[in-house]
Amino acid sequence: MAADPDPESLDPALAAQFEQIRQTFVSGLPRREREIDSATNPGALQGALHRLAGAAGGFGYPTLGELARESLLAHEAGDATRLTSSLACLKAELRRLSEG
Amino acid sequence: MDGPRRVMCVEDDADIRMILEFSLQRLGGYELCLCASGQEAIDRVAVFSPDLVLLDVMMPGLSGPQTLELLRKQPAMSGVPVVFLTAKAMLNEVEDLLQHGATGIIVKPFDPVKLPENVQFYWQHGRGPRP
Numbered sequence: 704m705a706a707d708p709d710p711e712s713l714d715p716a717l718a719a720q721f722e723q724i725r726q727t728f729v730s731g732l733p734r735r736e737r738e739i740d741s742a743t744n745p746g747a748l749q750g751a752l753h754r755l756a757g758a759a760g761g762f763g764y765p766t767l768g769e770l771a772r773e774s775l776l777a778h779e780a781g782d783a784t785r786l787t788s789s790l791a792c793l794k795a796e797l798r799r800l801s802e803g
Numbered sequence: 804m805d806g807p808r809r810v811m812c813v814e815d816d817a818d819i820r821m822i823l824e825f826s827l828q829r830l831g832g833y834e835l836c837l838c839a840s841g842q843e844a845i846d847r848v849a850v851f852s853p854d855l856v857l858l859d860v861m862m863p864g865l866s867g868p869q870t871l872e873l874l875r876k877q878p879a880m881s882g883v884p885v886v887f888l889t890a891k892a893m894l895n896e897v898e899d900l901l902q903h904g905a906t907g908i909i910v911k912p913f914d915p916v917k918l919p920e921n922v923q924f925y926w927q928h929g930r931g932p933r934p
């Protein structure tokens with residue numbers, strides 16, 4: 704399901720532009736983690752996870768997208784145990800990429 | 804080029820709007836109108852007069868299906884293909900979305916290198932009068 708764009712298929716100028724927008728996405732990951740942490744209602748958490756699940760793979764981070772999707776599915780299923788576990792994995796990946 | 808020139812993208816996530824711009828404008832050569840909400844799309848559609856609309860399903864305020872219903876009332880949208888962007892692709896949801904009058908579905912995350920081809924495909928197969 705996750706897209707995994709291949710910057711090698713782009714000419715160098717476009718590949719450089721793509722790398723630039725990837726860096727912009729990565730620089731926004733701490734903000735996305737704060738959105739998840741500060742979600743005060745189910746709709747806010749669902750929205751934050753949904754946006755991250757939809758975005759990450761397009762920037763070449765399919766694992767991050769899949770972890771967000773897993774958390775979203777756990778949230779929508781009302782499975783608190785699974786949600787806690789999947790959110791821990793998601794936040795660890797967010798920090799790993801942010802500190803990259 | 805036989806294809807769409809003007810594409811309206813309605814998406815609430817700023818990062819996804821950024822990658823839509825890269826994909827469709829820089830790679831695909833389309834003229835874009837990027838909207839952050841359904842209301843913004845409704846406000847701008849008459850002036851922009853798109854050849855095709857990419858519409859996020861889950862947005863705060865007006866949802867994708869609600870936005871589509873309002874867009875279809877505008878003369879500028881007669882026969883214009885509308886493709887939903889969704890992070891979910893459960894079969895029953897796809898059927899629901901198509902019943903709202905969408906031309907097709909593109910699942911997020913999408914490959915920015917391939918998205919211009921998908922837009923071309925839906926433009927070729929989705930034009931025509933709509934109810």
